[in-house]
Amino acid sequence: MPTFEYAPAPESRDTARLKPSYGIFVDGKFVDGHGAAVKTINPASEEPLAEIAEASAEDVDIAVKAARRAYDRTWSRMPGAERAKYLFRIARAIQERGRELAVLESLDNGKPIKESRDVDIPLAAAHFFYYAGWADKLSYAGFGPDPQPIGVAGQVIPWNFPLLMAAWKIAPALATGNTVVLKPAETTPLTAITLADIIADCDLPPGVVNILPGGPSVGQAIVDHPGVDKIAFTGSTGVGKMIQKSVATSGKRVSLELGGKAANIIYDDAPIDQAVEGIVNGIFFNQGHVCCAGSRLLVQESVYDDVIAALHDRLATLRLGDPLDKNTDIGAINSAAQLARIQELAASGDAEGATRWSPECPLPNKGFWFPPTIFTGVSQANRIAREEIFGPVLSVLSFRTPQEAVDKANNTPYGLSAGVWTEKGSLILWTANRLRAGVVWANTFNRFDPASPFGGYKESGFGREGGRHGLESYLAY
Amino acid sequence: MSITLGSTTGDDLTQWADVTRDNASLRRFLHGLPGVDQVGAEARAAALGTRSIKTTAKAWAIDAAISMVDLTTLEGSDTSGKVRSMCVRAMYPDPTDAAVPPVAAVCVYPDLVATAVAALRGSSVQIASVATAFPSGRAALATKLVDVGEAVSAGATEIDMVIDRGAFLAGRYLDVYDEIVAVKAASGTAHLKVILETGELVTLDAVRRASWLSLLAGGDFIKTSTGKITPAATPPFALVMLQAVRDFAARTGQLRGVKLAGGVRTSKDAIRYLVMVNEIAGERWLTPDLFRFGASALLNDLLLQRHKLTTGAYDGADYIALD
Numbered sequence: 001m002p003t004f005e006y007a008p009a010p011e012s013r014d015t016a017r018l019k020p021s022y023g024i025f026v027d028g029k030f031v032d033g034h035g036a037a038v039k040t041i042n043p044a045s046e047e048p049l050a051e052i053a054e055a056s057a058e059d060v061d062i063a064v065k066a067a068r069r070a071y072d073r074t075w076s077r078m079p080g081a082e083r084a085k086y087l088f089r090i091a092r093a094i095q096e097r098g099r100e101l102a103v104l105e106s107l108d109n110g111k112p113i114k115e116s117r118d119v120d121i122p123l124a125a126a127h128f129f130y131y132a133g134w135a136d137k138l139s140y141a142g143f144g145p146d147p148q149p150i151g152v153a154g155q156v157i158p159w160n161f162p163l164l165m166a167a168w169k170i171a172p173a174l175a176t177g178n179t180v181v182l183k184p185a186e187t188t189p190l191t192a193i194t195l196a197d198i199i200a201d202c203d204l205p206p207g208v209v210n211i212l213p214g215g216p217s218v219g220q221a222i223v224d225h226p227g228v229d230k231i232a233f234t235g236s237t238g239v240g241k242m243i244q245k246s247v248a249t250s251g252k253r254v255s256l257e258l259g260g261k262a263a264n265i266i267y268d269d270a271p272i273d274q275a276v277e278g279i280v281n282g283i284f285f286n287q288g289h290v291c292c293a294g295s296r297l298l299v300q301e302s303v304y305d306d307v308i309a310a311l312h313d314r315l316a317t318l319r320l321g322d323p324l325d326k327n328t329d330i331g332a333i334n335s336a337a338q339l340a341r342i343q344e345l346a347a348s349g350d351a352e353g354a355t356r357w358s359p360e361c362p363l364p365n366k367g368f369w370f371p372p373t374i375f376t377g378v379s380q381a382n383r384i385a386r387e388e389i390f391g392p393v394l395s396v397l398s399f400r401t402p403q404e405a406v407d408k409a410n411n412t413p414y415g416l417s418a419g420v421w422t423e424k425g426s427l428i429l430w431t432a433n434r435l436r437a438g439v440v441w442a443n444t445f446n447r448f449d450p451a452s453p454f455g456g457y458k459e460s461g462f463g464r465e466g467g468r469h470g471l472e473s474y475l476a477y
Numbered sequence: 478m479s480i481t482l483g484s485t486t487g488d489d490l491t492q493w494a495d496v497t498r499d500n501a502s503l504r505r506f507l508h509g510l511p512g513v514d515q516v517g518a519e520a521r522a523a524a525l526g527t528r529s530i531k532t533t534a535k536a537w538a539i540d541a542a543i544s545m546v547d548l549t550t551l552e553g554s555d556t557s558g559k560v561r562s563m564c565v566r567a568m569y570p571d572p573t574d575a576a577v578p579p580v581a582a583v584c585v586y587p588d589l590v591a592t593a594v595a596a597l598r599g600s601s602v603q604i605a606s607v608a609t610a611f612p613s614g615r616a617a618l619a620t621k622l623v624d625v626g627e628a629v630s631a632g633a634t635e636i637d638m639v640i641d642r643g644a645f646l647a648g649r650y651l652d653v654y655d656e657i658v659a660v661k662a663a664s665g666t667a668h669l670k671v672i673l674e675t676g677e678l679v680t681l682d683a684v685r686r687a688s689w690l691s692l693l694a695g696g697d698f699i700k701t702s703t704g705k706i707t708p709a710a711t712p713p714f715a716l717v718m719l720q721a722v723r724d725f726a727a728r729t730g731q732l733r734g735v736k737l738a739g740g741v742r743t744s745k746d747a748i749r750y751l752v753m754v755n756e757i758a759g760e761r762w763l764t765p766d767l768f769r770f771g772a773s774a775l776l777n778d779l780l781l782q783r784h785k786l787t788t789g790a791y792d793g794a795d796y797i798a799l800d
Binding site for chain 2: 006272326
């Protein structure tokens with residue numbers, strides 16, 4: 001009997017309704033930005049998708065002024081119940097255009113359609129639904145009897161979850177009565193601009209949300225603009241530090257969600273099959289382009305061989321390829337620059353004596369690709385155990401006792417997330433209490449819910465997004 | 478296609494002798510298996526259900542599924558006429574298309590085995606019979622063995638036994654083990670499928686332990702359910718049982734099968750399970766020797782979908798034989 005070969009099952013590219021060119025969204029209108037015209041490409045094929053007329057510093061100024069007008073005249077004065085109506089409307093519109101957004105996200109970002117379809121887009125809608133519910137209940141959120149909005153929020157988001165990060169930023173800002181100037185990442189502007197289209201369709205008052213695609217100079221202009229009252233940034237720790245310096249003494253409020261090097265701890269009584277799924281989901285979800293990725297696997301030595309063997313078997317079943325194919329598990333690396341960084345760090349793993357392993361995995365000829373990779377024999381001192389790779393590369397370390405696991409897990413400048421796998425509830429609590437990480441998952445990994453706060457310790461940033469806690473960054477009380 | 482189940486004698490399981498020495502040892506072994514996290518197992522099963530199987534892959538899967546069906550009738554109202562009619566369908570599921578493979582087996586009560594043997598003479602279709610006081614399994618061991626003996630002597634080539642769930646849930650694992658060993662011996666050359674009745678074991682940990690117990694005792698197949706209890710075959714139960722045969726093969730080198738019975742009614746369900754077999758156990762298990770669907774209604778839907786693929790249009794239900 002022949003083997004079971006899955007025939008290609010691609011989602012139609014036409015669903016994305018790609019336009020040849022896109023502009024910026026300022027004061028309720030789509031206009032061409034005054035910056036450079038830049039092509040955004042499909043990282044799976046290197047083909048250009050569309051041209052973007054990017055924003056300039058001048059556009060930032062126009063947008064901030066529009067946001068200020070909208071804040072003063074309408075949005076901050078509007079009753080919460082009214083703001084909620086707009087947010088509910090946006091949430092529903094995201095759901096209605098979910099398929100279009102999913103295909104667009106996979107085209108522009110390279111992530112598999114099953115992730116954009118089942119995770120990114122539904123969660124983006126869920127964030128708007130969730131914060132819509134808070135808009136008229138802010139007096140009961142635990143921030144005093146009458147918390148007030150801050151003003152104009154400048155928001156800069158990364159390329160790994162383009163629409164979802166936009167939702168994380170915009171939904172709580174709007175629910176609390178702030179207005180927004182948001183810059184999507186340079187390599188992934190398309191879903192954010194489409195979100196602007198949705199926002200326009202929802203008749204949001206002009207200026208409440210402004211979306212300005214562009215490069216680092218646009219981000220810098222937003223951060224430096226005196227009319228911006230609050231900065232929310234998700235991205236690398238390096239840029240986060242620059243933002244901190246820029247806003248020092250400006251009086252602006254800041255929340256930063258930065259890098260990570262999360263430990264995923266497997267105790268010897270863990271449910272091994274599910275732990276292996278958690279490891280795979282932890283580091284290979286979204287090609288490892290996840291700030292909270294479980295990039296350091298800590299395995300108790302008594303089950304080390306079993307876990308590694310099971311992990312090898314599981315990796316052999318991962319399907320790498322066309323992001324639009326519904327059966328693809330691993331998509332493309334987002335950009336040539338990111339691929340180069342992953343390759344450089346992986347090479348350092350080889351050079352420093354760790355053992356590299358990948359399943360047999362032919363890579364497409366065009367586009368940016370990196371196979372799922374495991375490094376064993378990694379020392380705590382290796383670069384691949386210390387630096388954020390932001391790619392599908394797992395560094396495996398071992399430990400003997402729970403205290404050693406915690407010590408190794410905490411021995412990093414980062415502190416965004418961690419995972420604990422054991423069937424013993426008391427050990428979960430013991431471990432979680434000692435881990436210096438903002439999110440600790442127990443017997444799962446990379447699970448997100450709008451009701452659950454998310455954010456880091458140490459160089460992973462400060463401030464919380466999601467949940468009731470996520471309101472605080474946008475409220476004065 | 479001739480069907481030969483992976484042969485097991487139990488003799489080469491001597492390495493496990495100390496595990497099954499007494500109830501305490503067996504209990505330590507079964508409780509020492511890694512736990513199953515219910516939430517994670519359900520999520521994994523659901524994720525596999527999102528695979529999209531189209532065109533050539535779907536055509537392959539439908540034919541594979543047809544060849545893995547144990548066409549089943551297990552009603553108090555069964556008669557020779559009903560069984561004969563079913564046997565014709567088993568041999569020629571679609572009389573208009575000779576390319577449609579026969580099903581793997583028919584599955585009947587012991588008193589109807591002789592009828593099936595006569596009706597299936599000369600075909601590759603195997604004759605499975607439920608035995609051991611199916612479906613409850615509540616009878617003395619001697620009675621169960623007589624039940625098995627009669628089915629075998631009437632010509633059954635496969636025996637579907639039920640385990641003693643009462644003993645299992647009470648922790649009398651060795652009693653369950655000994656009973657399977659005895660039934661295996663009474664089955665002679667007939668292949669033994671051990672029904673766990675997952676709907677009564679309820680937890681995935683219990684299903685993992687019962688799977689290992691049955692494999693250690695020499696079951697050629699582990700089977701989810703009698704079909705008389707709800708829930709029967711569900712994706713999480715199937716997942717854990719496929720992991721058990723995979724892990725058993727890794728540790729002993731022996732390939733054992735899995736049969737899902739009850740609740741698999743549509744081609745879509747069947748194809749999802751084939752995906753699960755492919756990605757959990759591995760493609761070696763994608764053969765009727767190692768994977769079966771116990772079903773009655775499933776075959777009709779597989780044939781409808783097969784027509785749809787070849788002709789591009791759905792037939793009405795009346796274009797498929799009722800039974």
